[in-house]
Amino acid sequence: MHTLWDDRFALRTDSIGSSAIRELLKLTSLPDVISFAGGLPAPDLFPIQRFKEAAEVVLTEMGERALQYGTTEGYQPLREMIAHNATKYGIQISADNVLITTGSQQALDLLGRIFINRGDRVLVESPTYLGALQAWNAYGVKYVTIPFDEDGMQTDRLESRLRTGLKFIYVLPNFQNPTGVTLSRERRMQLVEMANAYGVPIVEDDPYGQLRYEGEHIPPVVVLDDEIRAKEVPIYSGNVIYTSTFSKILAPGLRLAWVVAPTDVIKKLVQAKQGCDLNTSTFNQYLAYEVANGPWMKTHIQTIRETYKERRDVMLKALEDYMPEGVNWTRPKGGLFLWVTTPESLDTQTIFKSAVEQKVAFVPGNSFHPLGGGHNTMRLNFSCMKPDLIDEGIKRLAEVIKNNL
């Protein structure tokens, strides 16, 4: 159908591509497909009973406020809870440093909106989180990439990149999406020291930090940044903006996440958010506060950890059992994903179709590389499928790979 709108699209829509992840998500709903493609948390772990009780309490005791417009900054008790929890992890902030966003995706979009001028350079890991690329492409960003290995971003390659004039550095230090690798403590230190030396700020994206299945907790980049400056008690320097979400520890259907930033940045983010959606669902914020408050949350996260650890182990064992020689993969200590590298001769986009015919799905790795590359890589999600399906799915995938080598 031809309409008057056809010739009126803004120039920036040329760079807003449809996300491969979102297109592929549609395949997860095809019957019989064992999908490792999504980034979905396991729905069988959603605390449905607790949500029911919370909805009852919220609607009975504060229904009129919970269903009304709210402030753009977010529900004050929720902001305070987040500030309080952050302080426990060593990030010395108050509720004024916290903005509630409509999912982490909005946090990334708002950061792009207030910081990125067309042509600005942002350093990202390659591969990196597709949602960030999608959010920032709309603002005409130019990416500078840095490769990774099993200890995360290769910080010994940072300096030459810092000298190119960066707006900021974007890093997912814990169980990175898509690779599953974790930035080591030494490299985190190197990152904050180098960034500090060159005066370049950092955006730290940490959706999975609480989902560690083995090894010791490593302090977030924001904490290490504060520590290098600290005399006695570390104070939030504001040079690292930190973002996390309720999507992986409660439920993504709420669309609830948060940003920790200096108050001047929060003010600009709030102004930008007013133009985007006025405020994040008041009802969902009340609900999340009611659900997440108190000691229950700790037990719940422990349950998620145990379940996902088992699924990760099943996937790692299945890979070991079924994959042909020449196929390698990461061994994540937490999170939702692992990263498979096949021999160079294979193109994961090409085999995607036969994989779906064999009723198994993944995300081809090239889409996570902002400047190209990764044709022989793929991302596998291990959180969403039950163990027997994970085993069966990897078996099918190994067959597809064998047949295409």
Add this chain to the structure above:
Amino acid sequence: MHTLWDDRFALRTDSIGSSAIRELLKLTSLPDVISFAGGLPAPDLFPIQRFKEAAEVVLTEMGERALQYGTTEGYQPLREMIAHNATKYGIQISADNVLITTGSQQALDLLGRIFINRGDRVLVESPTYLGALQAWNAYGVKYVTIPFDEDGMQTDRLESRLRTGLKFIYVLPNFQNPTGVTLSRERRMQLVEMANAYGVPIVEDDPYGQLRYEGEHIPPVVVLDDEIRAKEVPIYSGNVIYTSTFSKILAPGLRLAWVVAPTDVIKKLVQAKQGCDLNTSTFNQYLAYEVANGPWMKTHIQTIRETYKERRDVMLKALEDYMPEGVNWTRPKGGLFLWVTTPESLDTQTIFKSAVEQKVAFVPGNSFHPLGGGHNTMRLNFSCMKPDLIDEGIKRLAEVIKNNL
């Protein structure tokens, strides 16, 4: 606190101002202030019991899906319900023409994002909805304005403006925010005919269409646009994009609205929305569908109409009783707002402070004028306060005006 972010804000943040409405909303929470400033629906009309029942059903019967990520387009049964209702009003569309957004504010933002290049001209009524100005300022829009009278936008002044090269026309035909006036049927016809003649598409924003308290329903602009082209049954031409919301008929705390557009535009909106917040809260969409489905909704809207009609009448009578000579106001046939014009000598921004001291609040009218003007105007909301407070508030406001004449 000085941080590395301070000197890194994007140029576009210069044009993202903090919304006067949002700043003023803070005053509504001060104790004892009778606030006509907000745009809030009456919380005593929120169907809390029905929400409770719906939450129970959604969580029990489809909790795992309702708490999971959803498609960017929106929950399919909700899209179908909206398409079905639109068809009843004469807009012949299918669910494929419907996108669910995180409030109307997001609909406006996404439209700006996919259509407005820096410097593009958009025709708006003056005064117009502040949220639209706020959304589109971020994209560097240039406004062309058209004045209003008691029959809405003065369409006899359209032609010269259409010749200036417009990207699109933005119109709120029913009980416009902020003035409360309604675009007459004749003018709607003139608008679609002229826009059609010049090949300029229209965005129709209709948050209050169902809240009519007297007079006959006038078909939306989108319907009239289809009719002028129709041979037998009008078919959706796609030249008018239509947006409405659940905020005024259910609850704004859900942040749920929708856009009706040609499928090619929906596709671009979906791509843009992926970068903004992935999808609108799945849980809230399931909830709204459960609450709004069936005959209950009609009765509920009838209750809202009766309550708001009474409040409007009380405000009109109080204005008549207390306001000094030289003060005029609109007499809206629906919606949430009316518009007061004081003598030229008075500046409503100047008297705002004394009004708040006298414990009454409004929104100074100048903020709704994109190119300036309206210093002696103000917007009053009549939906949120109970009748005795409306009477008392207008009495106080009349005193403040008298003292400043």
